[in-house]
Amino acid sequence: MARNTDIPEQTRVSWPIVFRVSISGLQRRFGRAMITLTGVVLAIAFLCYMLVHEAFIRAMILADLDSLNILLQQNDIDIFSGGQMDPMTYLLIGLTLLTCLVGIINAMLMAVTERIKEIGTLKCLGATDQFIVRAYFVESTVQGVCGAAFGLLLGLLVAVLVTVRTYGGYTFRTFPLPAVLVSLVVSLLAGALLSITAAIIPAYMAARKQPIEALRVEE
Amino acid sequence: MTIVSCRNVKKVFVMGKEEVHALRGITVDIDKGEYVSIMGPSGSGKSTLFNMIGGLDTPTEGGVEVENVKLADLNSSQLAWFRCRKIGFIFQSFNLIPTMSALENVSIPRVFAGKTPHEAREDARKVLDRVGLGHRLDHLPSQVSGGQQQRIAIARALVNKPLIILADEPTGNLDLHTGKEIIDLLNEMKHDFGVTVITATHDMKMLSCSDKIVQIEDGSVKSVDTQASVRVTVGSIDGETVM
Numbered sequence: 001m002a003r004n005t006d007i008p009e010q011t012r013v014s015w016p017i018v019f020r021v022s023i024s025g026l027q028r029r030f031g032r033a034m035i036t037l038t039g040v041v042l043a044i045a046f047l048c049y050m051l052v053h054e055a056f057i058r059a060m061i062l063a064d065l066d067s068l069n070i071l072l073q074q075n076d077i078d079i080f081s082g083g084q085m086d087p088m089t090y091l092l093i094g095l096t097l098l099t100c101l102v103g104i105i106n107a108m109l110m111a112v113t114e115r116i117k118e119i120g121t122l123k124c125l126g127a128t129d130q131f132i133v134r135a136y137f138v139e140s141t142v143q144g145v146c147g148a149a150f151g152l153l154l155g156l157l158v159a160v161l162v163t164v165r166t167y168g169g170y171t172f173r174t175f176p177l178p179a180v181l182v183s184l185v186v187s188l189l190a191g192a193l194l195s196i197t198a199a200i201i202p203a204y205m206a207a208r209k210q211p212i213e214a215l216r217v218e219e
Numbered sequence: 220m221t222i223v224s225c226r227n228v229k230k231v232f233v234m235g236k237e238e239v240h241a242l243r244g245i246t247v248d249i250d251k252g253e254y255v256s257i258m259g260p261s262g263s264g265k266s267t268l269f270n271m272i273g274g275l276d277t278p279t280e281g282g283v284e285v286e287n288v289k290l291a292d293l294n295s296s297q298l299a300w301f302r303c304r305k306i307g308f309i310f311q312s313f314n315l316i317p318t319m320s321a322l323e324n325v326s327i328p329r330v331f332a333g334k335t336p337h338e339a340r341e342d343a344r345k346v347l348d349r350v351g352l353g354h355r356l357d358h359l360p361s362q363v364s365g366g367q368q369q370r371i372a373i374a375r376a377l378v379n380k381p382l383i384i385l386a387d388e389p390t391g392n393l394d395l396h397t398g399k400e401i402i403d404l405l406n407e408m409k410h411d412f413g414v415t416v417i418t419a420t421h422d423m424k425m426l427s428c429s430d431k432i433v434q435i436e437d438g439s440v441k442s443v444d445t446q447a448s449v450r451v452t453v454g455s456i457d458g459e460t461v462m
Contacts, residue, residue, distance in 0.1 A: 007293055010331070021330075029318060118316055124308040126304070
């Protein structure tokens with residue numbers, strides 16, 4: 001079919017503007033955003049807790065203090081394993097993250113379905129598929145990264161509290177700063193990766209909606 | 220000057236094994252600056268015809284041309300360009316973005332047209348002022364009345380200075396009095412902006428300001444009347460003449 005060349009392609013909306021639009025939407029849907037966020041917070045908190053706690057235990061085992069070794073053994077820690085997490089724990093963490101991934105995808109897909117009319121309207125006003133993809137991608141990613149940041153702090157806090165409760169001052173005397181930092185970075189990356197992965201499918205689903213649906217859907 | 224030209228437009232929807240003929244060959248011309256009312260019962264195909272003029276749907280057969288551009292030849296990005304700059308959509312249920320203020324709602328088409336957010340806001344402010352909502356800029360759609368929401372929608376449709384306003388039952392969700400105000404506003408905008416207004420409606424109030432009335436029934440044009448040939452009886456609400 002002969003393509004018409006008199007009409008140019010639609011202007012692209014730059015990332016900073018998409019960002020502003022998405023963020024102001026999120027602010028006004030704060031309650032809803034918080035619920036989606038909570039899933040990420042919990043999953044990342046769990047991951048972060050496990051990693052940091054493991055780092056503490058390993059540091060205390062390496063310190064090799066007699067009184068501490070007794071304390072560790074009283075708490076069923078196998079000091080000869082070097083405090084390594086067993087495969088079941090990894091599986092558990094993996095499953096938690098997977099559940100969280102499915103959770104965000106689900107929440108975002110619902111947001112897309114709920115807002116079919118909004119998407120259609122925006123397309124009637126001149127939004128391109130690319131704009132819609134970007135807007136939903138930013139929305140989902142921002143929620144995920146914020147959730148991951150909160151989860152990180154929560155996980156760290158709980159790990160410190162739990163360790164202090166059992167091992168008291170030893171926690172800080174053997175504080176494994178580099179290992180803790182690594183755990184934090186790993187958790188943050190996991191959270192970001194998780195939310196970005198989860199953002200892709202809903203964003204494309206949103207962009208595929210036809211503007212005609214804006215007129216068809218009734219409240 | 221003909222601005223919209225529909226030539227033998229047919230549309231067949233396939234629902235399962237059944238074929239539904241929504242449009243059975245419609246030929247209509249609309250001139251620049253006209254106020255056209257497309258009337259017909261629900262299911263008559265007027266919404267389908269409407270969607271074709273807005274570039275939202277493509278005919279199975281025949282063609283729709285707007286300003287001599289055949290819409291079926293445009294790709295999705297070109298259609299977005301076309302809808303953004305040439306068409307202003309007004310919907311029955313207003314379709315404002317609930318999380319955006321009046322000003323943001325009206326500025327978004329400007330942003331799509333490539334303006335900076337600052338320029339977009341300035342333009343939006345002017346148009347909102349023009350439709351009488353200069354004092355409601357920061358209100359969310361849920362914080363204003365139905366009539367005011369439709370005014371915001373009209374401002375949004377006009378902000379890019381389109382060729383055509385496509386209004387689908389613009390008074391359908393409004394009471395008689397507010398509906399009348401919206402029709403008057405549309406009519407004023409037609410004169411101020413020199414825009415062509417096409418409405419799909421079964422609101423008889425609309426007839427008084429229509430230049431052309433296209434009656435559609437069962438997917439075909441039943442009649443095309445000019446205002447002079449249609450006699451509308453005057454009724455009144457609250458002692459005020461409405462037609």
